[in-house]
Structures are given as structure tokens and as C-alpha cells.
Amino acid sequence: MAVTAGRFGSEDPEDPERPSRFKFSVLEQLEHVRKRIINSAIAVGVGVVVAFAVINPIVDFVFKPIRSVLPPDSKLIYTVPGEAFSVYVTIALIAGVVLASPFISTTLGPRKLQPTPRMPLPAKPGETDPVRG
DSSP states (O other): OOOBOGGGOBSOTTOTTSOGGGSSOHHHHHHHHHHHHHHHHHHHHHHHHHHHHTHHHHHHHHHHHHHHHSOTTOOOOOSSTTHHHHHHHHHHHHHHHHHHHHHHHHHHSOSSOOOOOOOOOOSSTTOOOTTTO
16 A cells, blocks of 8 residues: 555655656755756856867957947057956856857756647637637
């Protein structure tokens, strides 16, 4: 005889009558979420490394609008010693997240996509609610 846990049914994960959304315990679900977050962080790290490999074209692309409005033969200056490095790191982080975003969205996104229910078309012109008429 299975032990019941209120409205959720049996605590036994092998019970065929147990709803599928309750197949895992809370700790098992947290472990799966932790693994997905760690994999996403690794993907962002890989994206940052790839972005650093091609950082100069990315920085040129980002600064092109600014440089287009500057007078000819002028250049951007950095007023703080670490500012240039900080700009490169920030741009690489943003580019890394953009590069890793397809992986992140599939990893952290919903597991199953449910079809969107469609509203039936009205039977008569001017009828707005086909259920109530």
C-alpha cells in the first residue's frame, strides 16, 4: 500500500498514478537547475574567450558611430589607467553572453513547449464570444 502525500498522490516516484510533474523531489529538481546554471556559466565563459580572440573587430564595430562624428585625425583617449582594459573586458562579456545566448535559452528555457490554444473563429459576423453567443 502506497503512502499518500495529500492532493499530490503517492510519494513513490514509480507510482503510475502519480502526476508526471511530481516525478522528482525538490532536491532532485534543484540539482537539475544547478547543473543547467553551471553549464550556462561555462557557455558564457567559452563565449567570452571566443570574443577576446576577435575583440579588435568587435571594438571597432562598437566605436564606429563615435569615431564617425569626431573630427578627422582625432582619436579616443582613456583618462584612467585601467579604462581601456575595462572597456575591452566589458565588450567581451557582452559579446560572450550574446554568443552563448542560444545555448542558455535552450538550457534554462522550458523543457516542453506546449502548443498555444487557438480561439475558434466566430460563427457569425459581429459575434465576439463563440461560447456565450
